[in-house]
Amino acid sequence: MSRPFVVSIAGFDPSAGAGVLADVKTFEQHQVYGFAISTANTIQTENEFVAIQWTDLDFVLQSVQTIFNTYDIKAVKIGIVPSLAFLKIVVFLIKKISPETKIVWDTVLKSTTEFDFLTIKNQTTLIEILKEIDLITPNYNEILQLSSKGFNAETTAILLSKHCPVLLKGGHNPDEIGSDYLYLENEYFNLEPNSTTIFDKHGSGCVLSSAITAHLALGQELKTACANAKKYIEAYLQSNPTKLGYHYVQ
Secondary structure (H helix, E strand, O other), rough: OOOOEEEEEEEEEEOOOOHHHHHHHHHHHOOOOOEEEEEEEEEEEOOOEEEEOOOOHHHHHHHHHHHHOOOOOEEEEOOOOOOOHHHHHHHHHHHHHOOOEEEEOOOOOOOOOOOOOOEEEEEHHHHHHHOOOOEOOOOOHHHHHHOOOOOOOHHHHHOOOOOOOOOEOOOOOOOOOOOOEOOOOOOOEEHHHHHHHOOOOHHHHHHHHHHHHHHOOOOOOHHHHHHHHHHHHHHHHHHOOOOOOOOOOO
8 A cells, every 4th residue: 555554542532523533534634544543432522521431451452463563554643541651551562563653642631621531640651651752742731731840831841852852732822822832852943823713623632643643654754744734733723613623624
């Protein structure tokens, strides 16, 4: 097959606005072939989060082994997970089987309806994980929860970028709405919005991170992948006035 293989390891959202369904739709638009491994089954709509049932870790690991032993996976997007310990085991297994696979972690710590998925309690474990992955994509609310030191978002991003590149998403930026900042170990880049006239969408962070994952799988370097994914998400956010976006927007 001519298309590179990618995997979404994330939750199942029946509204298809977020999670593996949104990721696979995004992958298809970018002409990469997307697989999906579910970390949780949820009951939700674009406006309400009702319940969640986490997938057993051993089941997820067996899925990872099956997919990665069968296909050459170029990149992986990881979404909701129940704990850092769970995430660490999954990430380390991927790197053991396929060391060259790019890993993007969309640091979803809670839903837009305020349901908590993950609490960061162990900074040592977090850093161990960050050293094994290629990008994290927190927003301004999430990044504050990734550090126990009480720093502001920008300082936290700089500190975390010593271990892993950080795309600090600008949707919740109190000073520059829509301006994303990509922090690398010794430099950073401002990815300015082409338009701030957008409609809020359920799962927009999932779509952005999976678009980046697709671009990385296509061989783009990180800055270019983030810039191109930003164009995609802006078109997605402008696709209609509801909270469920349309993916045929290129």
